Amino acid sequence: MIIQPVVTLPDEIKKDEPFEIQTLFKNPSDRNRQFDVTARFNEQTFFSAKVNDGFSVNPYLSFFLKTSESGVLSIIWQDQGGQRFEIEKQLEVS
Amino acid sequence: MKTKLFSFQHISRRLFLRHFLGATSVFALSGDVFSQALASSHKVKPVPMWEKEMKKILAGQKTTQARVSIKLPDKASVGTRIPFTASVDLPITQESYITTLHVLGTKSPKALIAQFNLTALSGKAEISGTLHLNEPQDIIAIARTNDNQFFTGRRQVQFDL
Numbered sequence: 001m002i003i004q005p006v007v008t009l010p011d012e013i014k015k016d017e018p019f020e021i022q023t024l025f026k027n028p029s030d031r032n033r034q035f036d037v038t039a040r041f042n043e044q045t046f047f048s049a050k051v052n053d054g055f056s057v058n059p060y061l062s063f064f065l066k067t068s069e070s071g072v073l074s075i076i077w078q079d080q081g082g083q084r085f086e087i088e089k090q091l092e093v094s
Numbered sequence: 095m096k097t098k099l100f101s102f103q104h105i106s107r108r109l110f111l112r113h114f115l116g117a118t119s120v121f122a123l124s125g126d127v128f129s130q131a132l133a134s135s136h137k138v139k140p141v142p143m144w145e146k147e148m149k150k151i152l153a154g155q156k157t158t159q160a161r162v163s164i165k166l167p168d169k170a171s172v173g174t175r176i177p178f179t180a181s182v183d184l185p186i187t188q189e190s191y192i193t194t195l196h197v198l199g200t201k202s203p204k205a206l207i208a209q210f211n212l213t214a215l216s217g218k219a220e221i222s223g224t225l226h227l228n229e230p231q232d233i234i235a236i237a238r239t240n241d242n243q244f245f246t247g248r249r250q251v252q253f254d255l
Binding site: 017018019020033044047048049051052053054055057059060061062063064066067 | 175199202204207208213216217220225227
């Protein structure tokens, strides 16, 4: 069964204040733990990762974003088996 | 004459065998000495994977062990899911930010655990994740700034077995 990744954001996002983006990715296989992540905000890549076997199965990964405007956050996961997951979230800054 | 010839052949065969065996044993001995000498000349430890990887990342640049802190449990109860955080204590602005954060494990099979690429939009150079480590080791994080300065942090993780 394929389980979509989970993205958690703070309840309130303040303008020009960095906030944490928490993610949980479900590996399709325990043996292959390598994956790539790309995070974009309003089409602009602000974070990417190349994760090797040193990460756990079903890894937690968090990183930060700072923005002065509202927009669309998009996170893409790609594993070695060629599976690709994408999650989009609308962000409203206050 | 026949006997003499026979005995001569016999002796020479004996001699030949003795010499041959002697020569091979000397050869075997010298081979052994040679292999021992070779082994002792290779007693210099091979460069660990993580050092090679670090050299590759630094590409000739110097690094300062500062500004990068790593949070890990002092003793991990399970090696398969160890929470960790690597953060860089530098203000992130449009002009000055962290471009990469490499995380290495001194005993990880691939040395490089992960590479994170950041930008000025990151706002804060901090990454958290869950590691899978087969044995106690040091975790090293190498941060690179957009003006090509390197900062390193290092922390040991023990297993609570």
